[in-house]
Amino acid sequence: MNVVFHLQVLFVLTPFAACQEHKVPASNPEISAQIDYKLEKSMVTTISCLSPKGSLPINYTLYRDTTLVNTLVAESRPRAEFVVNLSFSELLETLKCKADNGFGPKYSRGLIIDLSVNLTSKPDPPILGQQMALSCAVTFNTQQYEWYFVYPTKNTTNITGQNQYIIESTNVGIYYCSVYGYVSNGIEVLVQDLSVNLTSKPDPPIVGQQLALYCTVTYDTKENYTWYFVHPTKNMTKDTKQNQFIIEAANSGIYYCSVHGHFSNRIEVPEQDSSFQPVVVGVSVGAILLLILIIGLICYCCATKAHRFDIA
DSSP, X not given: OHHHHHHHHHHHHHHHHHHHHHOOOOXXXXXXEEEEEEOSSEEEEEEEEEOSSOOSOEEEEEEETTEEEEEEEESSSSEEEEEEEEETTGGGSOEEEEEESSSOOEEOOOBOOOOOOEEEEESSSOOTTXXXXXXXXXXXXXXXXXXXXXXXXXXXXXXXXXXXXXXXXOOSEEEEEEETTEEOOOEEEOXXXXXXXXXXXXXXXXXXXXXXEEEEOSSOOOSOEEEEEEOSSOEEEEEESSSEEEESSOOSEEEEEEETTEEBOOEEEOOOOTTXXXXXXXXXXXXXXXXXXXXXXXXXXXXXXXXXXXXX
């Protein structure tokens, strides 16, 4: 009799024990927030709690600091979503999820909904007239971004569902973005001096000697420097990442550079005049002969005077 009873109990409890063996404890839940819409003094926010691992059902509890906000039981899916109305002061408090499916509570990290909006640009700083990618970053999920472009002559506003905005050609002005009325920092595009200046060492250059060329701009750039060499017999063009170019033996011609399509001043290396040296030699010889003639005349005059004094 006892044997039969024990067998019946074992028969009943075996499936239950098997089910218990296959249950998985809930993992630490992940917490995230999405602001649904803004009221006058509060934000209607959806707080999501999700345990990536754990057998259902899972009991989720949402806390604001130490205050219990709400409790939900996730039976068909491992996620719980709490729709709560948080005042602006409550948004500064720490939100936390607790998950429990019978193996003990597991807690999420603390979440503070930071309402700050940060705007960045690429390139940084932006360059007038070139493409600029603006990125508007927030710490919560949202489906609406407002973009403000404040130009000297007009203002423009756009609303998008993406946090990135591409401007093909930037104008002078200040750029902002905002989310739920919270405005980001401003990025300003200034009028820039795009002039390109070319200098040389030595100055002026000497044909046949080493020549160092320096191509300078007033802003930081990663673009190539393009060098142009216009010689009487041929023209040459070279691109470099450096703003310095060394020529071991300078040829006669014109040298200039460009950056972003803007050209520098020109430096000319003149041809050497082959007739210059004989002229200098001839002038020097003539001057020496003239000096000898003058000295001879002076000596002659002195000798003549001395002879006259002797006769007297």
